[in-house]
Each structure stands twice: as structure tokens, then as C-alpha cells.
Amino acid sequence: MMEIDIENIAGIRSGKADIAAGLNVVRAENWQGKSSFIRAIEVGMGTTGDAGEQHPLRDGAAEGSVRLVCDSESYETTLVREGGTVLREGDTYLTAEQDRICARLFAFLGENNPVRAAVRRGETLGTLLTKPLDIENIDEEIARIKEQKRTVESNLQQARAASEQIVSVEKEIRELESDIEDLESRREQFRTDTPSAASDDGRDRLSSKRAEREQVRNQITTLRNKIDRQESKLEDYQSALAELAVPDEPTATEEIQKKRERIRELETNSTLLEDLYRTNKRVLDEGKAGMVSDIDHSLVDDDLTCWICGEQTAESTIADRLAAINEQIESFQSEREQLEAEIESIQQRRDEIRAKQRKKNDLESAISELEVEIEENRSRLADREKKLAELTAEVEKLAESVTETSQQRTEVESELKYKRAELEDRREKLKELDSRAKELEQLKEERDQLRSEIESLRRRKNEKKREVAERFESTMGEIITRFDLGFDAARLAPKTNSEGEITDYELIIARDGRETTREALSEGEVELLGIVTALAGYETYTVSQRVPLTLLDGLTALSRENYYELVEYLRDRTECLVTTAYPEIDEFDAHTVRPYDWDVVSRRQPSVS
DSSP, rough: OOEEEEEEEETEEEEEEEOOOOEEEEOOOSSSHHHHHHHHHHHHHHTTTTTTTOOOOOOTOEEEEEEEEEEEEOOOEEEEEEETTEEEEOSOOSSSSSHHHIIIIIISSSSHHHHHHHHHHHHOHHHTTTTTHHHHTTTHHHHHHHHHHHHHEEEEEEEHHHHHHEEEEEEEEHHHHHHHHEEEEEHHHHSSSOHHHHHHHHHHHHHHHHHHHHHHHHHHHHHHHHHHHHHHHHHHHHHHHHOOOOOOOOOHHHHHHHHHHHHHHHHHHHHHHHHHHHHHHHHTTOGGGGGOOOEEEOOOOOOEEETTOEEEEHHHHHHHHHHHHHHHHHHHHHHHHHHHHHHHHHHHHHHHHHHHHHHHHHHHHHHHHHHHHHHHHHHHOOOOOOOOHHHHHHHHHHTTSSSSSHHHHHHHHHHHHHHHHHHHHHHHHHHHHHHHHHHHHHHHHHHHHHHHHHHHHHHHHHHHHHHHHHHHHHHHHHHHHHSSSSEEEEEEEEEEEETTTTTEEEEEEEEEEEEEEESSSOHHHHHHHHHHHHHHHHHHTTGGTOOSSSSOOOTTTTTTHHHHHHHHHHHHHHSEEEEEEEEEOHHHHOOOGGGGGGEGGGSSSOOOO
């Protein structure tokens, strides 16, 4: 059982109702709050205000609210008008974004349901039917794992290179150890002499300076190579920056806001005219004009009293006025679609410009950092070159102060120090290579695991997309056997890209064994197709486990028989079904909601027949 308390939502000023498990029928005439009641449930559930639509706060009201009490839990949602925008505050029954999207698309099947509307207008369905997958960020997760896989593959390549270098480094170590043994032997030969303390000191200093000079030379070579690499990278960045043209970003915020305000105005006007058109068209089509007007039948045309202004007119004149109203509705819809396309174009252009600007900023930042690093390295290079010149002068001066034997001994000592330093460096290098080589198998396993994760994500996304088409075909098969329809079959044919990924669906309809078009169907058949499409999503994303009830509204285009069949078909698929009905619809075995004690807008204003 769910209790609902409503204040200033859509056409309801205030009202209360209970909803029971199973089938609930909101039974009333037009303008008594049936659809407004459905919208109030949507507010409490948390599905209104998405995709650019306004929350259904009553016109002229500054604030409205919906309070749901379900399983001893209370959820109170408040709508507040701030300027030209309606904001939602408080708690809603559905909190997870994916649950709200599933409810809005696949469980709340009112006339404004996006899937029904897309089928009605012949629009593509791929984006709507896969929208819950966007919340899972499968594409972003695949991109993240791909980046992680590239890092692993880079490390794997380094590990393979390290494994290949081990043999050559071990050979270098053996050669260095052999050279050191030879040098130590030669040094021992020099020690058989008994040089003076002064001579020993001079040789030691000369050996030390030569070793230091060799170290500085290596540092200079390293710095020069590093500067060359940095300058090459700098040229690449500068070329890329020169080729990158970033146009001025359009000041689109105010323009988009104006277009959205115009869209909302068009939707409001269109809804008003549609209600006016539908009600009066029904009076004429069903021959009910006699209920609200005096009719004078003639051979040419029927004269009657206009039930709005009281003036005498012809039935054909009223029909012509209704046709003009319908043309105005179509004009509003065409303008709205054009405005929506313009908004999307502006936003896409702004996103492209911002992406280029980010790339430009990144390049400029990288260039700036490289220029600083190059300048610092050039400064260090100049310092090292100066140091090399000083050491060269010192070595030459020290060399002159020792004998030829001392020079040889000094050279041996200097070479011995250099070889020992090289040996230590090679041993450290070998340790590093051993460590990287040991990671080889682990990195292979990690790479294979990442590949498996990517394939699994791709399969999951495609399987869900394919399941939508399968569920549609299964549900449509059940519908065709139960309903009085003018077509034999319908299916959602998946469209795939070169990689086999489903990108969209094509709605294919068959009549008498031949493919036909949506335009060839009746309005009721098109609405039923829209509902079946939404039900395919309902089954695919197990919406019954996410949302406690299904809403059904805006079914005036369905025949009475098909309406009964649809309600009976849906009542077994959901824990709780809430549908609207006119009083003349036969009673169901259901809990009935009668809005007789509600305060609705139409009771204080003249009603439109």
C-alpha cells in the first residue's frame, strides 16, 4: 500500500489517494486530474525534470509537493519556482540515477514517455534503449583499461629488452673484472720501486684529477644528448601548436537559454492546443455534439449552436477550425524540433572548441616547461664545460711534475678507479635488468587479464543491446496473438558498425507478409508499438526489481478492446500497475481511485468541451 498526498502538482491544487498492490484504476472524466495524478507519482519517484523538461509545478504556484508513504517510509519531494526555473528539493523514492532513467523510459508509460514519443515521431531508438548502459560508463571503463593495458605493454617491452640485455651486461662485467685484475697486477709491479712520499702524493692527485675529468666528460655527453632530445621534442610541440587553430568560442549560454525557454513555451502551447483539439475532435467524431449543443439537421450541413461562444454555426466550420488548430500544433512541434537541433549544434561546436583550447593550453604548458628545462640544462652544460677546462689544465700541470714512470703508474691508478666505477655501474645495471626480467611473466598475465576485461565489457554492452531486440520480438509475438491489430509482425533490427557493435535499431513492421511503414498504421497501433518497445527495455534491465510500480496513461488512441487487453497484459508483469480510465470504461477487478474530493484547476475555471 502507498499513500500519496499532493499539493500544486500539474492540474491538482490538493488531493490524496491510496495505491494498492496489483491493478489501480484512476477513473474520471477529462480535466479531473487523472494525468496530473500520474505526474505527481513521477515527481515523488524522482523522474521529472530530466532531458530539459520542467518539473510539473502548477501554473501560478510558487511551491508544490508530493508526499509518498510506502512500507512505513516517508518521502517528501518539494518543487520550488525560482525565476523561470522549477527546482526539486527533498527526498525521492528512487535515488540511483540508473533506476530513475529505467523508470522514466521503461516503467512510466504515460503519453510523454520518451520511448513512446520516439516511436510516434519515427525517431531513432538506439540512444534511448541503451541509455541505462551510459550510467555504467562502459565506454569510459574500456578506455581506462586500454590506457592501463598500454602501460603494461610498455613495461612488458622494457622487461623483454632487459631480458635480452642481461647476457651482454654479464659479458661486460667479466671483461671489466679481467681488466681490473690486469691493472692491479701492473700496479703491484710499480710498487716494487720505493718512490718518495712527495712522488706518491703527486701521483695520487693526478690519478684523482684524471678520474674526475673523465666523469665530467661523461656528464657533458649526457647533457648534450638530453638537450638534443628536448630540442627535438620542443620543435614537435611548436609545430603542433602552429597548426592548431582555435576559433573563438560562441557566447551560447544566453542564446541556448532563450531557445530552451521558447521550447518550453512551445510545449506548453502545444499541450494546451492538443488537449483542446482532442476533446472537441472526439465530440464531433463520436457524434456527441448533441450533448452540448442544439443541432439543426439539413441536407447540406448540420447547423448547431457553438458550445463555446453560443453563436450559430455549421459543423463543417467547427471541423475546419479544428483542422487549423491541428496545423498550428504541427507548426509548434516543427519549431521545437528545429530549436532542439540548433541547441545541440551550438553545444557540439562549443565542446569542439573547448577541446582544441585544452589541447592548445597543454601544448603551451609543455613548451614552457621544455624551454625552462633546456635553459637549465644549457646552464649546467656550460658549467660542466668550464669545469672540464679547469680539470684539463690541472691534469696537464700535475703530469709535468711526475716522472714518466710515475705518469704510467698514475695512469694505471686512474684507469683502475675508472674501471672499478664502471664495474659497480654494470653490476647495478645487472640487478636492475634481473628485476625487470623477473616481471616478464607477471606482466604477460596482467596484459592478458586486461584484454579479457576489455572483451568482457564489450560483450556485456552488445549483449544488452541485442537482448533489447530479442525482448521486443518476444513481447510483440505475445501482443499480436492477443490484440486486434492491423499488422502481422514487428521487430527491432539491430544496426552494427564494422566491429560488429550494435549502434542503433530499425523498427520493421510487416502486414500481409510484406514490410510496411509506421505511417501506414493507425494512431493506436503506433502507440502500442511504442509501449511494447518500452516493455522490451523493462525486461532487459529488470526494471521490476528497481521500480515498485508501472504507470499507464494517454491511451485515448487505443480501441476499447485493445485497452482492456493491454491492462490485463501488464498487470501480471508488475507488482503494482496504475492506469487512467474514463468512467464509461467497464469496471476492472481493481482498486479504484476516484478524484471527486480533489481540488483541481478545472473546477475553478470554465471547462473546455
